[in-house]
Amino acid sequence: MTDFGAIDALLAGAKKEVPLPSAEERRTLREELNLSRAQLAQALGVSPSTVGGWESGRDPSGEVREKYAYFLEGARGKLAAEAAEETSAEDSASSESDSQGDAPADARQAEDSGDDDVAVLAAPQPCVLCGEPARHQVAGFPQHLDPAECGSAEAAEPEPQPQSEQGVRVVPVGRRLQAADTPDLIGTAVASALAEHSGDLESATKALVKRAIPDAMALLDHSRMGGRYDVVAHPWMPDVLRKQSSRGADQIWEARPKWSRSELPAGKHEITALDVNGAYLSALKTHLPLGQLEHSTGNHHDRRRAGIHLITPPDWEHDAYLPNPIGSRDEPGPLWVTESTLRLLLRISGPKYGLCDPPEIHESWTSGATEGLLEKFRIALKDARDRAIADKDDVTLEYVKAMYSKFVSTMGESNYNRELYRPDWMHLIRSQAFANLWWKAHRAYDEGLMVVRAMGTDELHVVGDWRAVFAEGRGVTEVKVKDVYTVGTG
Structure with a gap:
């Protein structure tokens, strides 16, 4: 009887494990709610x-399985409810549009943005940058379309700052995005360096350039305050x-x-x-992965994710007048490219441009x-740069340039920046700069200019009335003349 009693007790306490969805659905449910692994883990x-x-x-x-199943079921229900609300809102908007013949203002704003990834949210959600309610979704994440709306408060007009004897004016940066009590990190650093070096512009500039990396990291940390997502500074990286x-x-x-044009007309x-x-x-404005990269295979691209991709690039048949978007490469076959390059190839292979076939994606880390x-980090640097140019403030200009250029170049495997190890970001940002130059070359060609050369991130040689185009x-949205030269005879 004792044996049977033990068995009865065992059966009484036994229960089936709570079922869980597939691994892929688990990740999808979390990401659809814009939750990080760290948030769920906590x-x-x-x-x-x-x-x-x-x-x-x-x-x-055990118990954690039941908790996890509870979260997944709740996430599934929340997403289903939001989808139903969105469908209802779309039906209502469609009905209103049919009766009034006019689109809602939010929809017009999303359409005017020119971004295929912009959508109007059925209900405001916290912005991934500032945490405040946002009415739009960009690339799957709630964001403000207007930078002026992104932030805890509109900036109050700052009091005039004193000028140094050398005429370097200290002006708060990022006015559109800063609260009234936000310190001006760039202006404070410049003023401090000038005071420390008794107004010697050259010495102050050297000192500021030398400290550009830690100062850039401090500015990054400050610009991320209140952001919904933390910067994952040292994730595991694939080989x-x-x-x-x-x-x-x-x-x-x-x-x-x-790239250089192989032949010019007579x-x-x-x-x-x-x-x-x-x-x-x-x-710096490019699609960056938020967390640790995850592996996937197959010829599929998820626009809500970013990373690196092993692709077979398409053939390029326009080298006579436009640079190859894949760059100058001699070896055939598959290669690892960044999100920036892949998105460029996918866009120009689409029906709007039709310049090449789509690339074939073999595997990805995203x-x-x-x-x-x-x-916010980019705008703070841009605003400081713009004001330095307007004020002819070469000290601040060189300091800001060193901040963003060294920030990009040292975020990989570098002994100069131990605070951030993101070689994926470094490659993505560099590739985005190259992609931006390619688009300028394409715009020049599309507007009737003859494109002669495209080099690096910033060098574009053209023939024709370029001032009508650029x-x-x-x-940062403008170009300047580097050189003018003549080739050929006539």
């Missing part, structure tokens, strides 16, 4: 890597992103252009070498992404 009392294991196919057990030797390179192809041609301003600064992760100046 709620469940486990580590982020444990959550990652569950999303890769391992199953939890393709690791240097093969101490002085070698990793396996990522950045698509750096080094006659004499005046060629203008244009310099694109702030190439790396503009490239994470959920947003295009605006560094946007604005001239020193702003």
Whole structure:
């Protein structure tokens, strides 16, 4: 009887494990709610890597399994409810549009943005940059379309700052995005360096350039205050992103252009070498992965994610008048490219441009992404740069340039920046700068200019009335003349 009693007790306490959805659905449910692994791990009392294991196919057990199942079921229900609300809102908007013949203002704003990834949210959700309610979704993440709306409060007009004897004016940066009590980190650093070096501009500039990396990291940390997502500074990286030797390179192809037109029409041609301003600064606005990269295979691209991709690039048949978007590459076959390069290839292979076939994607390392992760950081640097140019403040100008250029160049495997190890970001930002130059070359060609050369991130040589195509100046959306030369005879 004792044996049977033990069996009865065992059966009484036994119960079936709570069923769980597939590993892929687990990850999808979390990402659809814009939750990081760290957030979910904290709620469940486990580590982020444990959550990652569950999303890769391992199953939890015991009490934590029940908690995880409860979260997944709740996430599924929440998403279903939001989808129903969105459908209802769309039906209502459609009905209103039919009766009034006019689209809602939010929809018009999303359409005017020109971004295929912009959508109007059925209900405001916290912005991934500032945490305040946003009415739009960009690339799958709630964001403000207007930078002026992004922030805890509108900036109050700052009091005039004193000028140094050398005429370097200290002006708060990022006015559109800063609260009234936000310190001016760049202006304070410049004023301090000038005071420390008794107004010696050259010495102050050298000192500021020397401290550009830690100051850039401090500005990044400050610009991310209140952001919904933390910057994952030291995630695990796949082998393709690791240097093969101490002085070698990793396996990522950045698509750096080094192209010259092979043949010019007969006659004499005046060629203008244009310099694109702030190439790396503009490239900070790119799709960056938020967390640790995850592996996938197959010829599929998820626009909500970003990372690196092993692709077979398409053939390029326009080299006679336009640079190859994949850059100057001699070896055929598959290669690892960044999100920036892949999106460029996918866009120009689409029906709007039809310049090539789509690339074939073999495998990818990606994470959920947003295009605006560094946007406040970028705008703070851009505003400081713009004011330095307007004030002829060369000290601040050189300091800001060193901040963004060194920030990009040292976020990989570098001894100069131990605070951030993101070689994936470094490659993505560089590739975005190259992609931006390619688009300028395409615009020049499309507007009737003859494109002669495209080099690096910022050098574009053209023949024709380029001022009718590009604005001239020193702003980041403008170009300036680097050289004018003549080739041919006539």
